[in-house]
Amino acid sequence: MTLWQQITLSTIPWSQWRQKSLLGQWIGLIQAWQRGSILWPWVQGLGGALAGLILILAPFVPSGMIGVVLLAGVLFWGLWTVSTAPENRFTPIHALVALYWSIAVVATAFSPVKAAAFQGLIKLSLYMGFFALAERVMRSPKWRSGLITIYLLTALVVSIYGVRQWIFGADALATWTDPQSELANTTRVYSYLGNPNLLAGYLLPAIPLSLAAVFAWRGWLPKLLGGVMLGLNTSSLIFTFSRGGWLGLVVSLSTLSLLLLYWLLPRLPRIWQFWAFPALLGGLAVLVVAAIILVPAIRGRVLSIFAERSDSSNNFRINVWAAVQEMIRDRPILGIGPGNEAFNKVYPLYQRPGFTALSAYSIFLELLVEAGAIGFAAFVWFLLTTLTRGWQTLNHLREMRHPDGFWLMAALATMLGMLTHGLVDTIWYRPEVATLWWLMIAVVASYPAFSQARPLTNPDAEV
DSSP states (O other): OOOHHHHTTTTOOHHHHHOOOOOGGGGGTTTGGGGGGGGGGGHHHHHHHHHHHHHHHHHTSOOOHHHHHHHHHHHHHHHHHHOOOOSSSOOOHHHHHHHHHHHHHHHHOOOOHHHHHHHOOOHHHEEEEEEEEHHHTTSSHHHHHHHHHHHHHHHHHHHHHHHHHHHOOOOSSSOOOOOOSTTTOOOOOOGGGGGHHHHHHHTTTTHHHHHHHHHSSSSSSHHHHHHHHHHHHHHHEEETTTTHHHHHHHHHHHHHHHHHHHHHHGOOOHHHHHHHHHHHHHHHHHHHHHHHHHHHHHHHHHHTTOGGSSSSSHHHHHHHHHHHHHHHHTTTTTTTTHHHHHHHHGGGGGTTTOOSSSSOSSHHHHHHHHHHHHHHHHHHHHHHHHHHHHHHHHHHHHHHOOOHHHHHHHHHHHHHHHHHHHSSOOGSSHHHHHHHHHHHHHHHSSSSOOGGGOOOOTTTTTO
C-alpha cells in the first residue's frame, strides 16, 4: 500500500463501510417496493430521460426551470437508491463529494449571511444530486454513450447558431471587449446563452467529446457527424474570443492528444514509441505559435492577456481579485458560505469603487471565499482522487483496448480544460456549465473499479 493510494482512498473497503454506516443502511431500505411496481423495469430509462432532459434544457431555458428539473432528478435518484438492492459501487469520488457538501453545510451554519448561503447550499446540493443521478445512469455503457450523445447534439444546435452569428453579425448585449483595443468592433458570438464567456464554457466539453466520438462511434456516418461536431464546436468557441475559453481549449485538446497517443503507443513502431511524445508536443507548440503569429485577431486577444491594467478586462479582474483576497483573509477557515447570493451580500463591503462583481472571477478564489481553507483542501483532495481513479481506469481499459476509454479520456481532458478556464472566470457556477462539470465527474465515477469489473470482450478492438 503506497502513500498515494492512502491519500486517494484507493484501498478503503467501501462495501464494509456501507454495511456499517448509518447512511449506508438507507440503500435498499424499501427494495421490496420494486417487486410490485409497474415502472420499476423502466427505472434506468426514466433516470436517463431526466438527466438527458436537464442537458437538453440547460442552454435554452431560465435557471429556475433548470432547478425544477434538477430537483425532480434528485428526488428520483433518492427513490431509486432506497429501492435498489445494495451494490458495491460507492467510490472515493462519492465520499469526497459528500465531504465537500458537509463542509459547505458547516460553512452555511457559520456564515455571516446565513439565508443567502442557504440558497447557495441548495444549488450546490442540486448539482451534486445531478452527479449522483448521472453516475447511476451511466453505469450502463449504453446510457453513458447516450447521455454524452444528447449533450453533443444539443451543443451542435448551440454551435450552429453561434457560427451563424459570426457570419451575419450579432449585437453585443454588454461591453465585452476593451473599447480602446483593435478588436473593439469584433463580433463575439454568444448563441442562446447571452454571454460569450458562458458560451465558451458550455462548448468546452463538447470539443474533446466530439473528437472522442470520432473514435468511439461505429460506422462512417456517425464518425462523420463527430467530425462535423468537432469543427462547428471548435469554430463557435473560437468566435467567442473568450481568452479563458481559448486557454481551456488549448489545455483540453493538448491533454486529449497526449492521452490518445498514450492509448495508441503500444501499437506504434518501436522508434515512434520513443519519439512520438516529443513530436506531438513540438507540433502542438508550433500550431499554437503559428496561430498567434498569423491570425491578427488571435494575436490581439492573446497579447491582451499580458497587458495587465492597460486592458480594461484585466484591470477589472485585478481589482476584484484584490477585494476577494481581503474577504479570504477575514474569514480564512470556513469562508462566507456557498453561492453567489452570499458573495453578493459580502463583496460590496470590500469592493473597489466602480468595480461591482457577481463572483470572484476565479473558481479557486471563489472556493476559498465560500468554504475557506478547509473546503479548498477538500476540493483539491477530490480533484486528485478523481484524476487518479480516472487514470487507473484508463489503464485498465487500455489493456482491453475497449472503446469506452475514449469517453474517459475526453472527460479527463475536459476537466483540466474547465479548470484552466476557471482560473480567470466563474461561469461554471451557472447551471449551463455546472451540470457539465458534474457530468464529467459522473463519467469518471461510472466505470467499475478493477475488482468489480466483469471481463469485457471487444471484437472491434482495432483502435
